[in-house]
Amino acid sequence: MTQRDALLPPSSGQSFPEPAPLASHGPARIVAMSNQKGGVGKTTTTINLAAALAAYGRKVLIVDFDPQGAASAGLGVNARALDRTIYNELIAAKPNIREIIVETSVENLDIVTGQIDPLSVEGTTAVP
Numbered sequence: 001m002t003q004r005d006a007l008l009p010p011s012s013g014q015s016f017p018e019p020a021p022l023a024s025h026g027p028a029r030i031v032a033m034s035n036q037k038g039g040v041g042k043t044t045t046t047i048n049l050a051a052a053l054a055a056y057g058r059k060v061l062i063v064d065f066d067p068q069g070a071a072s073a074g075l076g077v078n079a080r081a082l083d084r085t086i087y088n089e090l091i092a093a094k095p096n097i098r099e100i101i102v103e104t105s106v107e108n109l110d111i112v113t114g115q116i117d118p119l120s121v122e123g124t125t126a127v128p
Contacts, residue, residue, distance in 0.1 A: 013017040022057050043070040054108035059100065062116035071111040075104045087115035 031049070031070055033042045043066065050060045064071040065086060069079040082102070089095040089112075101110050 011038045018123075019056050025059060043074060046071055047074050048110055051106055054106050060109045060110060061113045064107070064111060066114045069114035072102075072111055075106070075109070075111055077102050077104060077111055077113055079115075082113055085115045 022078055033046045035042055050062050054060045058079060062071050062075070063086060064079075069085070072079040082100075084100050085101070086097075088099060097112060100112055102113060103110050
């Protein structure tokens, strides 16, 4: 018996049940990934969870608040090429998040890109 075998319970041979296909979409559910510490897998978890939900037919929107825009880059979206990001909507007099939603190459998965700029929202005040 290996050390790995000793740590894991014996497999029953059963796999996880397949979710039933959606007939319609109901109210949105919000899942937030946050942790002040860097390097703990927030972006990786977010992208993988979103892609898995999208693969099962759920409509998913990632809102990337990371000043480095890691989720945007991880999904192949070049935030530097965009005129507006979540930062612009946060300081806008009349924000409209629908205008900055970007489709990704993953069906049912869209993203609102993060700010890729040396200046971030922190320390910025909006003038009414």
